[in-house]
Amino acid sequence: MERPLTQHIRPGEYLTAAEYRKTGGYEGLKKALKMTPKEVQETVKRAGLRGRGGAGFPTGLKWSFVPLGPDAPRPKYLVANGDEMEPGTFKDRLLIEGNPHQLIEGMIISAYAIEAEIGYIFLRWAYKKGAQIIEKALAEAYDAGLLGKNILGSGFNFDLYLHTSAGRYICGEETALLNSLEGKRANPRPKPPFPQTSGLFGKPTIVNNIETLSNVPHILRNGADWYQSISLSEDAGTKLFGVSGKVKNPGLWELPLGITLREVLEEYAGGMRDGLQFKGLLPGGASTDFLTKDHLDIKLDYEGVAEAGSRLGTGTMIVLDDKTCVVGMVRNLEHFFAQESCGWCTPCREGLPWTEKILTSIENGTGKMEDLDILAGMTKTLAPGNTFCPLAPGAMEPLQSALKYFREDFERHIKEKRCPWRS
Amino acid sequence: MLSEKEIKEIEEHFAHYPRKQAAVIEALKVVQFHRGYVSDENVEDIARLLEMTPDEVDSVATFYNLIFRKPVGEHVILMCDSVSCWIMGYENLKDHLSQKLGIDIGQTTKDNRFTLLTIPCLGACDRAPAMMVDNELYGNLTPEKIDEILEKYK
Numbered sequence: 001m002e003r004p005l006t007q008h009i010r011p012g013e014y015l016t017a018a019e020y021r022k023t024g025g026y027e028g029l030k031k032a033l034k035m036t037p038k039e040v041q042e043t044v045k046r047a048g049l050r051g052r053g054g055a056g057f058p059t060g061l062k063w064s065f066v067p068l069g070p071d072a073p074r075p076k077y078l079v080a081n082g083d084e085m086e087p088g089t090f091k092d093r094l095l096i097e098g099n100p101h102q103l104i105e106g107m108i109i110s111a112y113a114i115e116a117e118i119g120y121i122f123l124r125w126a127y128k129k130g131a132q133i134i135e136k137a138l139a140e141a142y143d144a145g146l147l148g149k150n151i152l153g154s155g156f157n158f159d160l161y162l163h164t165s166a167g168r169y170i171c172g173e174e175t176a177l178l179n180s181l182e183g184k185r186a187n188p189r190p191k192p193p194f195p196q197t198s199g200l201f202g203k204p205t206i207v208n209n210i211e212t213l214s215n216v217p218h219i220l221r222n223g224a225d226w227y228q229s230i231s232l233s234e235d236a237g238t239k240l241f242g243v244s245g246k247v248k249n250p251g252l253w254e255l256p257l258g259i260t261l262r263e264v265l266e267e268y269a270g271g272m273r274d275g276l277q278f279k280g281l282l283p284g285g286a287s288t289d290f291l292t293k294d295h296l297d298i299k300l301d302y303e304g305v306a307e308a309g310s311r312l313g314t315g316t317m318i319v320l321d322d323k324t325c326v327v328g329m330v331r332n333l334e335h336f337f338a339q340e341s342c343g344w345c346t347p348c349r350e351g352l353p354w355t356e357k358i359l360t361s362i363e364n365g366t367g368k369m370e371d372l373d374i375l376a377g378m379t380k381t382l383a384p385g386n387t388f389c390p391l392a393p394g395a396m397e398p399l400q401s402a403l404k405y406f407r408e409d410f411e412r413h414i415k416e417k418r419c420p421w422r423s
Numbered sequence: 424m425l426s427e428k429e430i431k432e433i434e435e436h437f438a439h440y441p442r443k444q445a446a447v448i449e450a451l452k453v454v455q456f457h458r459g460y461v462s463d464e465n466v467e468d469i470a471r472l473l474e475m476t477p478d479e480v481d482s483v484a485t486f487y488n489l490i491f492r493k494p495v496g497e498h499v500i501l502m503c504d505s506v507s508c509w510i511m512g513y514e515n516l517k518d519h520l521s522q523k524l525g526i527d528i529g530q531t532t533k534d535n536r537f538t539l540l541t542i543p544c545l546g547a548c549d550r551a552p553a554m555m556v557d558n559e560l561y562g563n564l565t566p567e568k569i570d571e572i573l574e575k576y577k
Contacts, residue, residue: 075441087505087544120439125489126501126545128558161439166448166487169543183445185486201441244507244548251549286506286544316548324510332509336543342486 002230003238004218005211006254009098014133017140020101026146028220032109033154037068040113044216047224048236053081053172053209054285054313055390056302059216065196066114066204076116077205079181080107080213082123082130083165083172086285087336088318091240092210094252096123096130099214100137104160106213108146109220111158114206119160122177125167134162169340173389174207175199176342187344188389211240233258233301239312241300243269245319246276252316258304262296264317277322280405284313286333287394289401290320309401325421326406327413330399331359337395348392351382355399362410365418372410376403425468429453433472444473447483451490460491488542496531496538498576502554505544511551517541519566523573536576 008015008023020026032040045060066076080103084092095103107119123131138160141147149157168186170176175189178200199205215237219227228236235257241264242252248270255264261283265271272278280290283300289310291298298308305312320329338352355378361367379400382392403410412420425433432453436446450469454461461469461484470477484490491499502520504513517528524532524539531538547553550562554569561572 084546085544088507088548089544090546090548093546124546126542126555126560128560163439163449164452166452167489167542168487180448181445183440183447183483185483201445242549244551245510250551282506318506318510318548320510329506329510332504332506336505340543 001256003254004222004230005095005102005214005238005240006098009094014097014137015099015101017101017137017144017146020099020105024221025101025217026105028217029105029109029146030152032112032220033152033156037113037115040109040220043224044113044219047219047227049212049215049219049227050235050302051209052211052215052239052315054086054287054311056312059208059212062196062208063110063114063206065194066116066206067197068115072115073203075118076114076203077200078107078111078114078116078119079174079177079200079205079207080119080121080210081172081174081177081207082121082127082210083169083177084124084127084210085169085172085340086287086314086316087333088244088282089242089285089314089316090244091242091252091314091316093127093130094240095210095214096127097133100134101141102214102217103134103210104137104141104146106216107160108151108158109216110206110208110213112156114204116204116206117157117159119158120163120181120200121160122171122181123162123164124171125165127164131162131164138162168342169336170342170389170391173391176389177207178205185342187342190388231257231301233299234303235301239300239315241268242316243319244316245281246273246321246324247271247319248273255300257301258299260296261291261298261300264300265296265319269319272319272321275323278319279322279324279326280320282313282318282320282398283310284315284317286318286336287390287397288313289397290405292405310397323421325363325419326402326409327359327363328419328421330402331356331363333398334359334395337391341391345388347382348387351378352392352395354378355382355395362413363419365413365416367410367414369411369414371414372403372407375399379403425454425465425472426457429457430472433469444475447473447475447480448487448490451480451484451487455491460494494531496535498536498557499538499540500554500556501540501542501545502528503543503545503547503552504541507544507548508552513552516552516564516566516569520569523570537573 049059051057176186180186195205334356338356343349379396384393433450436449437443470480552564553562
């Protein structure tokens with residue numbers, strides 16, 4: 001089993017530029033600089049790399065919307081999205097803290113593919129250690145002539161800066177992130193125009209997730225066919241899968257796309273802690289639909305999880321056990337989403353606190369049966385297309401699936417006028 | 424008045440952006456680093472430096488939850504209250520910490536040692552429950568471990 005992204009990562013230390021080079025690092029960049037930008041884009045397209053931040057958009061296709069050539073608006077920008085604030089998600093932290101040059105190489109190659117001259121790594125506030133490591137790695141890369149003017153004698157120029165954020169989940173939404181980078185409130189922007197043509201400071205911009213960008217050096221070094229061959233699925237490549245909750249061995253593993261949910265849960269996460277039964281899980285962070293024990297044999301790839309009614313999302317799973325109250329869990333999630341709503345559009349700003357209040361009353365034993373109809377109505381009102389950005393529709397995914405699979409638990413709270421899970 | 428050091432540190436960020444107003448979040452963070460929080464007077468100072476209005480600076484400052492517009496204690500405790508930590512026992516730990524410090528979420532101890540805040544998911548879910556004290560991350564928390572951690576900051 002190949003683990004290109006994580007095989008050289010050592011716990012507690014980061015790979016320096018020299019160490020990264022010994023593992024074949026920056027070889028992909030050398031290859032890319034001998035190709036045309038279009039050829040690099042084609043290689044990534046053929047490899048089938050899809051966005052690892054949650055939405056799964058094909059990376060090469062995203063890049064292809066950026067205007068190229070001498071008439072394109074300048075400067076163009078490449079931004080690494082390291083906001084990683086989706087609850088239950090802890091995958092990019094490992095890549096940032098463990099192998100920062102893999103990210104930097106991925107960014108130089110990606111910038112070359114879209115002819116961008118300026119890049120930013122947008123990092124969430126909490127990743128203090130990661131920020132220090134990236135600053136060191138950037139200095140090493142500048143010293144080695146891998147960043148700045150005339151990179152490795154190719155004539156290509158690319159400057160890369162670290163931007164550390166000051167909080168707020170909405171910064172992970174790519175247009176909100178761009179507003180934040182411009183020093184504004186992180187409200188999402190209307191689309192169109194799409195960032196690929198009018199993004200940061202009104203110039204063509206690509207925003208890619210840290211894990212997505214970390215895949216790029218390996219695709220260039222080993223080729224699209226190799227990348228296709230290392231997965232167990234139509235979807236190419238590996239994915240960082242994580243498990244949290246009351247399993248025996250919570251953790252993070254790089255595994256081929258197409259591995260089954262059961263394998264990850266039982267072989268890697270070690271199954272449930274003694275005395276607990278598996279009840280369900282959110283497969284890809286807080287804003288994905290619950291899956292249950294009926295779904296354990298699905299393949300973990302974009303199609304497989306979608307067919308089961310959820311999303312691969314960030315690939316980091318949150319496990320619900322039988323001794324944890326699902327109403328309490330969903331209330332916790334909706335509290336998060338209500339708090340993190342940027343307040344820009346009405347359905348989200350008003351609907352999410354309302355949802356949280358209803359769930360709180362059900363959890364506290366003062367809910368009514370009609371409340372379940374209001375919650376169901378909320379999942380329609382806050383559905384995709386009714387809001388500016390995906391925050392509120394994402395918030396409805398765990399709620400709508402909890403009402404579908406665990407309705408009985410909600411009804412028990414209302415009938416018994418208390419939470420049956422609290423003693 | 425901003426110190427010369429603060430102004431120099433803020434100005435270092437100007438070169439990263441096509442216009443200096445883009446560095447406002449960095450400016451707020453620089454001031455907070457040196458003073459613990461950003462006062463009304465500091466908002467006006469930053470506005471002058473970046474050629475913005477104080478309202479424009481404040482609209483940014485108040486959007487981001489990790490820019491403090493009120494004084495905080497010497498150490499800020501940020502307890503993760505998101506889903507994985509909640510499943511792993513956040514509520515009991517919060518009660519323990521609250522009781523131990525004699526303050527509720529959002530408050531500062533009388534001796535000005537600690538401010539207690541909640542924070543969304545810290546990205547340490549495999550080590551849940553987790554919290555940060557200033558820049559340090561602590562995971563796999565238990566009441567006993569929290570007591571030990573607090574000792575370090577006394």
